[in-house]
Amino acid sequence: MIDQEINLPPANFEELYENAVDISSRMAAQNLIIAGPENRAIMEAVDQAYQDGLIMPYLVGDREEILKIVEELNLNLDNYKIFNAVEASSKSLKSVELLTTEGDILMKGLISTSTILSTFLDTGKELLKRETLSHLILADIPILDRLIFISDGGMNISPDFQAKKAIISNAIEVAKNFGWEKPKVALLAAVEKVNQNMPETVEIERIISEFDECMIGARLDGPFALDLAISKEAAEIKGVNSPVAGEADILITPEIVSGNLLGKSSIYFGGGKIAALLGGVVKPVSIPSRAADKETRLASIAAAVIQGSRYNE
Structure with a gap:
């Protein structure tokens, strides 16, 4: 448990890591389980986080491959724990088992997200907060003056009404772990008005009518086109008066295609960086891309550490 208030939310990944x-x-280093760490960027990030006092590393992977990388990087493994597992399924199973028994946080390494998810659903049900898990991106985009969440661009293909409500709840809960006391949630569509020919706008209207702001501790509004959600100027020009317009902390997309495109465009068009998190679990799970670089991995670890500190309060 930490003994003083966390100064959050951070404005960018540098503040996130700080x-x-x-x-x-102000608290003991958290046990980080890494499922499939056989990669230089992963090991460099893990060792940096360890040296900075954030985590105690639990490496679950091919011991021989891990030791080769350790030798190349000249790392000291005195306080590391290594659990030998060669197959992806074995790495995932052992990692979820360790998270259940002695781990604080888990980060996906060189195994697929689908493998981790299958393990959670098959053997890690005690780690689930709700049945619908979701993929959240925490994006640091230079053009914005704040970090922003995007969901769901990596897990739920075409969520129905109940799944969409769970995705929103997951995102709100995660955002609160980072210090957003009352996050502003924008439900995205192509237009800002309900249109019977656009089913997603009709669904958004229903979702908003069923969410109680006082109960969820967040502000929801929509439908919003992307510009209205993030640009105050666009909202003013279009005459949209909403506490969410232009100031959204969380962007909820209609389905996985738009969510995936939005998340990746924040990198390749927006010059940003992202960390990926799992929503709907009782312990932090970081699910960065297998191709993520060292900086992205460090941001993912930092995000999980912050979440873990909240869960341990």
Whole structure:
């Protein structure tokens, strides 16, 4: 448990990492389970986080391959724990088992997200907060003055009404772990008005009518086109008066295609960086791309550490 208030939410990934270091200076380092760490960028990020006092590393993977990378990087593994597992399914199973028994947080390494998810659903049900799990991106985009969440661009293909409500709830809960006391949630569509020919706008209207702002501790509004959700100027020009318009903390997309495109465009068009998190679980799970670089991995670890500190309060 930390003994003083966390100064959150952070404005960018640099502040995110600084906050994680500050938190870790006031509590024990958290046990990080890495499922499939046989990669230089992963090991460099893990060792940096370990050296900065954020985590105690649990490496679950091919011991021989891990030791080759360790030798190349000249790392000291004195306080590391290694669990030998060669097949992806074995890595996932052992990682979820360790998270259940002694781990604080888990990060996906060189195994697929689908493999991790299958393991959670098959053997890690005690780690689930709700039946619908969801993929959240925490994006640091230079053009914005804040971090922003995007969901769901990596898991639920075409969520029905109940799944969409769970995705929203997952995102709100995760955002609160980072210090957003009352996050502003924009439900995205192509237009800002309900149109019977656009089923997603009709669904958004129903979702908003069923969510109680006082109960969920968040502000929901929509439908919003993307510009209205993130640009105050666009909202003013179009005459949209909403506490969410232009100031959204969370963007909820209609389905996986738009969510995936939005998340990746924040990198390749927006010059940003992203960390990926799993929503709907009782312990933090970081699910960055297998191709993620060291900086992205560090941001993912920092995000999980901050979440973990909240869960341990």
